[in-house]
Amino acid sequence: MTETKYASVQELMYELSREIWKVLGLAPDTRLQHLLNPLLWPPLRRFSEWAAKFDRTVGDAGFQEAAQELLPRLVNHLEVAGRQEVPTSGPLLVVANHPGAADGIAIAASLPRDDLKIVVSGLPFIRSLPNSAQHFIYTDPLEPYKRMEVVRSSVRHLRDGGALLIFPRGKVEPDPAWLPGAPESLSRWSPSMGLIARAVPEVNIVTTIISGVLARASLRNPVTRWPKDPRQRQQLAEIVQIIRQALFPHGISVLTRLSFGKPIVAGDREPRELTREIVDYAKQLLNDHLTRAGGAIGAAS
Numbered sequence: 001m002t003e004t005k006y007a008s009v010q011e012l013m014y015e016l017s018r019e020i021w022k023v024l025g026l027a028p029d030t031r032l033q034h035l036l037n038p039l040l041w042p043p044l045r046r047f048s049e050w051a052a053k054f055d056r057t058v059g060d061a062g063f064q065e066a067a068q069e070l071l072p073r074l075v076n077h078l079e080v081a082g083r084q085e086v087p088t089s090g091p092l093l094v095v096a097n098h099p100g101a102a103d104g105i106a107i108a109a110s111l112p113r114d115d116l117k118i119v120v121s122g123l124p125f126i127r128s129l130p131n132s133a134q135h136f137i138y139t140d141p142l143e144p145y146k147r148m149e150v151v152r153s154s155v156r157h158l159r160d161g162g163a164l165l166i167f168p169r170g171k172v173e174p175d176p177a178w179l180p181g182a183p184e185s186l187s188r189w190s191p192s193m194g195l196i197a198r199a200v201p202e203v204n205i206v207t208t209i210i211s212g213v214l215a216r217a218s219l220r221n222p223v224t225r226w227p228k229d230p231r232q233r234q235q236l237a238e239i240v241q242i243i244r245q246a247l248f249p250h251g252i253s254v255l256t257r258l259s260f261g262k263p264i265v266a267g268d269r270e271p272r273e274l275t276r277e278i279v280d281y282a283k284q285l286l287n288d289h290l291t292r293a294g295g296a297i298g299a300a301s
Contacts, residue, residue: 006052006055007129011128016125019125020040020239023236024226025227042246051129055130064114071105071106074102077254078258087206090202091204093197096166096207097182099172100175101213101214116162119139120137151199173185183286186279191271198270206264207261214238215253218240
């Protein structure tokens with residue numbers, strides 16, 4: 001009988017605090033960090049308890065149920081369009097933009113699949129979730145030689161008839177609800193999605209757009225003005241939002257919108273052609289998504 005493993009709240013707190021200091025550009029174990037850590041412990045403990053409970057539910061009831069249970073803590077309201085388009089069986093490749101925060105949880109909670117795997121960063125915090133590991137394929141942008149292993153693992157799962165979620169940009173992208181640059185970021189999606197899809201000709205590719213995972217209040221917080229880099233500012237806004245949600249549940253309004261596109265069958269097209277078609281469709285889907293939300297960046301409130 002396999003021994004059940006549980007995530008350690010203390011370990012999750014430690015790894016989460018280190019990630020926060022990394023985003024702030026501060027070296028670990030500095031005097032400043034030791035002085036400020038006690039102020040962060042209450043929200044970090046609460047969020048780490050949520051993460052540990054999520055991982056326990058993954059082991060007990062499955063990844064989708066765990067995502068559905070966690071999502072209300074992170075998002076006040078989720079609007080989903082096109083869910084009926086998503087195939088409920090057979091190989092499925094979901095390609096999505098990546099504004100961060102709760103995007104992966106929202107997508108996992110909304111997909112009508114219980115066989116989902118997600119290509120994720122190999123951050124220590126994520127690796128500290130033992131039951132979730134079977135649903136993750138870890139990647140590391142600092143170790144390019146691992147990319148082909150990610151491709152092989154992804155193809156293997158699809159050939160087994162599973163569902164796979166990837167974020168082709170490979171890094172955090174602008175939240176289309178509030179920030180400029182979302183269409184340009186789609187143009188930088190990695191061609192690896194074409195490689196993966198081409199290896200499984202029968203795979204259904206579902207392009208996905210998500211927005212509003214960050215609240216406008218989080219982006220406007222004075223703390224987020226510290227970093228000069230827009231991506232760092234967005235990451236810091238995500239941290240500010242998590243802290244506020246942990247300390248004051250329902251104290252911040254997060255309205256997230258999610259759009260699933262119509263499936264594209266990979267067939268025998270070349271990877272570059274597939275990638276180009278996916279990106280073009282993603283731009284069209286983004287435009288339709290924003291039109292439903294009000295027609296302009298910032299309209300999704």
